[in-house]
Amino acid sequence: MTATADKATVAPVDTVTLTIDGTEVTVPKGTMIIRAAEQVGIEIPRFCDHPALKPVGACRQCLVDVAAPDREGNVRAFPKPQPSCAMAATDGMVVNTQDTSEEAERAQKGVMELLLINHPLDCPTCDKGGECPLQNQALSAGNAESRFVDTKRVFEKPLPLSSEILLDRERCILCQRCTRFSKEIAGDAFIDLQNRGAMQQIGTFDEDVLGFDGYGPVGVAAEDESGKAFSSYFSGNTVQICPVGALTSAAYRFRSRPFDLVSSPGVSEHDSSGSAIRVDHRHGTVMRRLADLDPVVNEDWITDKDRFAFKWQNLDDRLTKPLMRNDEGDLVEVPWPDAIAAVAAGLAHATREEDAKGAAILPGGRITLEDAYAYGKFARIVLSTNDVDTRSRIASDEEQSFLGAHVAGTGLGVTFADLEKAPSVLLVGFEAEDEGGVVFLRMFKSVGKQQVFTVAPLVSPGSAKLGATLVPAVPGAEGAALAGLDKDAVKALSEEGAVIIVGERAAGSAGALTEALKLSRKTGARIAWIPRRAGERGAVDAGALPGLLPGGRDAGSAKARAEVAKVWGVDDLPGARGRDAAAILVAAGAKRLDALIVGGVTPSDLTGDALKALENTPFVVSLEVRRSEVSDYADVVLPVAPPTEKSGTYVNWEGRLRGFATAIPTDAIPDHRVLSLIAREMGVDLGTHSLAAIANEIAALGTTEASARPKAPAVKRAAEKASKKKDLVLASWHQLVDEGSLQDGEPYLAGTGRTAVARVSQATADALGVTDGMVTLMGRSRRSLELPVHVTDMVDGVVWVPSKSPGSWVARDLGLEPGDSISVKGGV
């Protein structure tokens, strides 16, 4: 049963009273009989029925005897058993299930026998064996013997719908849960029923229907009769809801059995939605992850990234012991006390010596609230600097002011439920499907009822599925587009409950956030900030940004500093203006820093020359789960616990605390404890040794009043760039499934990612003289990108490429951010 998201706002509803197996039950009007039966504890066997999907009555397993009052009020039985999942309860109805009606029981047994006629009964081989509704209900509601003696229908097995999702058509009972999910929930109808009668089967749908040409999957996928492959960001959910073993995932294929697995609840580390997941592990190894039901956040669904990308935590390059440079300059394993002592000495040298140039921290955006808090506090009271910034991405001072004034420590703001109910939504620098994941699923629930506007250079496939209206904007000029929003859009946003979503890319466009705030004030629409990474919101709340102290306090305000210093038990906090991540890299590259602490930062995600910065810094400490490029430059590498091996809290974009417990206990320790150990070695009690201690401190700090917060940004929007004639403006965002470092080690998932193409408009393509074939993109940095060009209906003078898809690593290879100008040449 899906619980209602917020019960308080549910208006009183009409109810009906019916009798099921002699028990009276009152349910809201429109409730299906099967749901009403659940309320009185009567279980009716079912396959096609799923609480989150519309009723279809496809499998006929839930047949029950029904009698209902006719026009004269006489209760009259239906001549035949009725599907309880597709029949709404009415007043005075009398239902007899298999428990009280022989007719219903016989009908159910008959259906079960029919379903099993072509079922291969290969349970020992099947991944679903042991947790299979068909297995269970064949035992509870089926005959012991089959009367079928002929040859069963056979199909080739398995049929890979994509590199990840495998279809075994022999096992399929045609309940259509997967196709209904694809149509109703994910909005990408890649699979559907094909053929009729005994040869009816699930197959992949023609992808042309959604205009997905050029967006096919990267990996191999067998073609079905229509010749197309399954490519969806949410396809893993079909595996979970399949009531038989017809859909299985390549990653979990034949790996284990349900009785092997220990299930721990968790929270996904992949995006800022904080989706509830179930981590299934065996002997300390994660075997799979499933969606957990959380009605207020992700409902029943998660993205494929949440589901399949977990191998990164335990690849061969996983660090378990501290590493330190020996006399030859090689990294060698050392005991923890030696490593901590070395870090303490190095940092003391960099910050406390006479002519020390100071140290800075780049924690990365994937950390928990507690880790972010520890990094922020460590910078202020141990390193005496404000140079700490989790935003290893496109960022700006304007964004920091916006976050400080409107996001940090504001608690629960716009929620998923608000988003679903919003009459209109404006997306600024945000792609709901690629960057939001389950945010897209929530919005898709309201498609048709909700007006969506997207300020972007093109309508992406995700936005197209939401029926979004394009507010055309060249990247960098989103502010101007917002200021010049047409009347219809402004009117739509003025409706009660409208929402403006700004993504992290809005930071890259001067004035965009200022204009978004202006628009919010003008229309009354509420603003929600949805970053990509899981730790971003927590870091904002915990003060791991250069200008922000915990609870939304402005690091530049003496009053705010005094409040925090009091709780931290120190005399004062550094007042000097902190550098943001980009500035830290520049400073380090110019040898203006003596030490750098780097957390979970992937250098290839950074536009600035991170490697040069690391090389030019005398003392580099890396706190990482895996050996990375940073390790190559680090003097000391300290291993930290990956999310499944630690407890903590993510703050999702709503501002909701998403706490999770340790799934697999190991001796790996989380960042906040490592920092606490270093601080102790340096003679400072950081007080971040335990989650409880941190929670107490955060509670003691609370939030602050407006006077101690940063002021809302007031940045003049960028004027239209007088671009050089030949150059185009770069547009780019991360696709959900790409080559991000948290998706490493999972080739099956990578195969479902979309191929990288360079999108340009027809006019731009004509000007370039390429309408097909390859184009070369050249940026500031040493390398260039060569991608197939794809003519798209979009803003002229702009080229769009994915940020980190195969063959398109924009930050590393171009050194450019969206909004920068880029030279594009046709042909190779």
Next chain:
Amino acid sequence: MPKSDDVWEVNRERDGQTKPFESNLPKKGAIGQTFAPVAGFGVTLRNFFRPTVTEQYPRVKTPPMPRYHGRHQLNRHPDGLEKCIGCELCAWACPADAIYVEGDSNTADNQVSPGERYGRVYQINYLRCIFCGLCIEACPTRALTMTNEYELAGPTREGLIYEKQDLLAPMGKNMLAAPHPMVPGTTDDNYYRQEVTEPVEEQIEWVREHRSDDPTLPENVKAATAASEGGRD
């Protein structure tokens, strides 16, 4: 209040039984009662004239009954492919949690058992096993059976965890060691119906191509036999 410390008496009084215990066995006659104290020696004397049953283990090993529950064995199909599909039903059935299995996918290059799935890891911990045979009943492919081998003692704990190679049945006549492809044109169903009776030329050719030194190849078997016979002369 009971007067006596004798609990039996107290109980008898409580239950209203005042009669002392009397045996139901027939009372013996006068001669019987006379010899009763030494009657037990009669059993001893009688056995002087019976054949001995002492087993001279370990010098002489007596075979147990044919259905004795001894060490397990993982069987093979007649063409040498393994019968185990790694379904873990044995592990599931095991009341002592003695069996550990990990399955994996058969691939074109590594076809270990017929069908899609094979057991990559198979371990039985003989420190835990109680030889109840539930695993044998659970096995859907008759891969797991029990032998009559009962000598399962060892000096280390690790040594008593038997791995797959320890449990696999020895190669029978004509069998070709896995992995190799299935007999062309067959499915796993044909194997279960025992329609595959020996390796075919395609399989032998495949092994010859991939592992020409495999001792189960016909020519290598012949060579080995010749060598051993030659040695005997």
